[in-house]
Amino acid sequence: MIGGLFIYNHKGEVLISRVYRDDIGRNAVDAFRVNVIHARQQVRSPVTNIARTSFFHIKRSNIWLACVTKQNVNAGLVFEFLNKMVEVMQSYFGKISEDNIKNNFVLIYELLDEILDFGYPQNADTSILKTFITQTGIKAQVTKEEQSQITSQVTGQISWRREGIKYRRNELFLDVLENVNLLMSPQGQVLSAHVAGRIVMKSYLSGMPECKFGINDKLVLDKSGRSDDPSKVSATGKSSIAIDDCTFHQCVRLSKFETEHSISFIPPDGEYELMRYRTTKDISLPFRVIPLVREVGRTKMEVKVVIKSNFKPSLLAQKIEVRIPTPLNTSGVQVICMKGKAKYKASENAIVWKLKRMGGMKESQISAEIELLPSDKKKWSRPPISMNFEVPFAPSGLKVRYLKVFEPKLNYSDHDVIKWVRYIGRSGLYETR
């Protein structure tokens, strides 16, 4: 298993070093610094083997986290662990930065002691960790009941929720967050498009509630033979959607999903990601980008980009940003646009065009003249034109059908829970070549 974990700053200085196994020596710390952090070339792989020692690394802002091992470990596990580690640290002290890590190094050591034992990841759920590892140190006098409660939670079946949670108002928030990814050819042909969706839930419920969650998944609806109410047709005009694949938070009973296709779970307290899914069929693309690039001689280029919004006129898209890359040898840019603001950002080599909002079924355009310095350097590989936006619907067409809460022990019923549902569609990688 994992032999050790090191955290470095961008200069390659060690901030945290925790070695779990004897086969990892102190020189491993230096080996990684020399061969990866200070390597001359760009790192070609997140896994490096130096002198029969393997290093797995991830980089967050300018901090390097590296796991070291000499064994044939499960690589998926190691990277998942590193990501989890980052998540845990973030929930304790916010952004991962050199200062934050130095300020909390005792805490980090304490955490590392708890979540990795002999290199085997143990429980890494923040909510539980926080019950007994705190920044201010554990309360000196914990009652015996509390102690055994902690341990049974850490090791228990429902390791993500502690017992005895109470709220005056039982409330839950559901966010359907979708990222639309698109890759379009300059001719307007969709090369690939998919939606990566997440369902994020904030639950403030008392006790150990049992939840059941339903969406308009084609498979489920077809199975139950439910004839859909035609009046309930969603914004995108579909009644059910085909989900390619989905993954769930560990609280969801997977075997039940496999057999009955029902999503049932006891939720963690507070915010967490219930589910991730992916769809590729019948995606309603909120925007269409039509670029037109013309090279006028060696020192001038004309660019025209039209964007068309493609959703119900009653809805409004927000935070629209179109990024048009410019060649490295650009000397000057003149931009004309009817709506929004556009600016040439020399440091980013791009024209950035921003629109606060835009209604459905509208069209808008920008044109620019780019002056170029004559240069005979190697040719410019033109990055794609990318776009950002936010729309108040789910481009995949996903709809929440129900979320039922049962708590048999406490006296509140499904009707007493206040539920909020919100749909947000955002751009993922939304690019036109």
Place this chain on the structure above:
Amino acid sequence: MTDSKYFTTTKKGEIFELKGELNSDKKEKKKEAVKKVIASMTVGKDVSALFPDVVNCMQTDNLELKKLVYLYLMNYAKSQPDMAIMAVNTFVKDCEDTNPLIRALAVRTMGCIRVDKITEYLCEPLRKCLKDEDPYVRKTAAVCVAKLHDINAQLVEDQGFLDQLRELLSDSNPMVVANAVAALSEISDTSPSPAAQMEMNQQTINKLLAALNECTEWGQIFILDALSNYVPKDDREAQSICERVTPRLAHSNAGVVLSAVKVLMKGMEYVGMETEFVTTLQKKLAPPLVTLLSSEPEVQYVALRNINLIVQKRPDILKHEMKVFFVKYNDPIYVKLENWTSYPSATQENIAQVLAELKEYATEVDVDFVRKSVRAIGRCAIKVEQAAERCVSTLLDLIQTKVNYVVQEAIVVIKDIFRKYPNKYESIISTLCENLESLDEPDARASMIWIVGEYAERIDNADELLESFLEGFHDESTQVQLQLLTAIVKLFLKKPTETQELVQQVLSLATQDSDNPDLRDRGYIYWRLLSTDPAAAKEVVLAEKPLISSETDRLEPTLLDELICYIASLASVYHKPPSAFVEGQALVVRRTQLPVRSASGEPGATGATESPVPQQAQPVQQQQSVIPSHDTAMGDLLGDLLSMDLNPQPQQQMSMTPAPQQDMGGMDLLGGGLDSLLGGPSPVAGMPASQASMGGGLGDILGLGISSTTYVPPKQVWLPAPKAKGLEVSGTFSIRQNVRYMDLTLKNNAMAPMGDFAIQFNKNSFGLSPASALQVPSPLSPGQTADVTLPLGTNGPVQKMDPLMNLQVAMKNNIDVFYFSCLIPIHLLFTEDGQMDRKVFLATWKDIPDSNEVQKEIANPNQLDPKGISDKLQQSFIFTIAQRNVDGRDMLYQSLKLTNGIWVLAELKIQPRSPTMTLSLKTRALDVIPQVQQAYELIIANM
């Protein structure tokens, strides 16, 4: 409060100051000081001098301070073993604390202190903690056993901790189970001792599967990894395991998903043929794999490396998911590069899209990435005939860009296209020739030279072009030199009048001025050919080349199978078996076994197209057909030459160049071919009967009529029980239905059941190897015997043994690995196609020098007549070619062939009513004669 200040103390006399603070009365000050010590430790300063002072702080109620002191202890205890003893009392006391968190902390830390003296004190507390009422303590103690095993394996076994650990597998708490599994797996991986091996039976499997649904994500990974090592009893069990693991594919943790994929991929092998179950399972695998590609780039990378393996093993899984492999502009470079190697396959339908995409990539900036893209275009052309033309024009476009590395890469792939579609695209040669100057990489140069030589008649100035290369002959790499030599000889054969000078120049350069043996030998061969028989030379050098196939970049099937067992692990990321990067891994045989599939299962395994000098082996092969046929010894030698020549995998070579193999392994080749015709690439598992070796396919067809009742020697004890901890192995060899078997009887004389049997052969003279896994009813209970047959193949690694027929066998069970050796009776290796044509027989007999004839009197105890003898021998594949009667004595002329292609010719003189007869043997390989004589005697005496 910020901790960063602890990092900043750099002044001198710091240690002294810290000492003072550590011994301070104030708790707060103490804690501050310990923090400073830890900070210095982190940045690499040596603070071991403070050991006693820090240890003194251990006696405290403050958990935070305690943890800090423990952290310090773990780091420095080893350097101060005597001082570390001071801490023992506190540990022992803490292990009895009322707070389970402190109990666990103590036992966890104690395991990390690697001092022998401490481990002695650890045993008692650990034993208690393994039975602690609190699951948190138990799960920590479980891991602690693994720690202790790492320090002192013997101690763990003596103290019975392993049994306690096994008991924990049935613990009520899922996390305890998971940690116990993790600890047991690690112990059985690293320990050579049989007692430490992890026993897995149906019960444990059921417990694990139950715990799988309940434990943490990490625990699920431990359990899944352990499950993947289990060999199911039958396909039903395999199926039920698969069913219960499948839901894990929807887990959000990529580690869980990948480990589940591993269990399923292995499970599918055990379920066997392409049943409906397997088909649906394959369908279920695709979506989660694609989902992995939208996770963090590092996870994506791991997923892609694994997908690469999975697609090679089961190409169907992702065949509809091509688009997900399209590269995104912002992907990290390692993800981009991986995308194309993992990319499943272009088909006629999607080729347009793929090509457009590839062309896009070929204009990117990253050199490696561009190269790979160009190569991929070439691959498309070779794979999809309809698209070849478009690919070629795309490549030409790319050549026009004049970007150096693009041009070079394009030329390399165009050469392959020429080979695949001869006489179709040669019109572009002129364009290629324009770029001659810019080529500076050996691969590209060699390819270009090959093109020039191959199409010399169409290139007007071919001689000039080649001559220009010749100027710097000695500075070229071997690859280019070899290619240049061949190309010029080709040119000479095509235009003899103008190029005589050139060819002499190159021949003398190659033979006289070069010290590279390959180059020199090839030069000599050409020279002699050209001087003795130009017509033959033409036939040899300008022979038609076999077509190449499209499967490049593929792993060798055995390696692939091994790697499939390591999905998700580092091995799958490196595409190397763990032994290549982990020390002390040799012991673990069990994990690497996939059920053996019949006849290698790879009809398309005719790889070798990547070899940049495709016809390199040509001269040698053709050479052989010139030599009078059935020249056995020579055949062997040439065989060696062949496989030595350029390709490290003789397997591939064989299938690529069928002609010369008749002598060496024609039967194997045919067998393989027929097999794949008959059965296709179907993995056959759990059915030993159909697990025919390579030769089996042929045997099944040819052997229908022949009842093969070869002589089977009685079983001998090969491995006596005392030598093998109670396991007695006796066995013999036999041929049934033209399949060679090793018949084994295993007897368990020990007190405990045995299981997990596996067998392996060392390299041997005739390349015998197990054709399937050993199927032993498991467990073998005490006193029980089991008869097992193990089909054998003859395509294993070859190494000449002394004695010649010696076979070294390693057998493994849950207890240990045992080694023994036995003698292979040579008649096991006689092949059913050993009947020589009369004329050939005569010619060969004459051809073999008399010095190679050996005579011996052998007994004929039953005084059989010639007919009887001949019949008997025929059953053992010694064929009578002719029979004569000279002076009242019967002469039998016989031939036999061994699996490795050696022919032995025999003359048997039989005197009527005499208890002896005279056997004369003639063969090129004198080594086998004593064995063959023995075989004659055995067969005649015993049947």
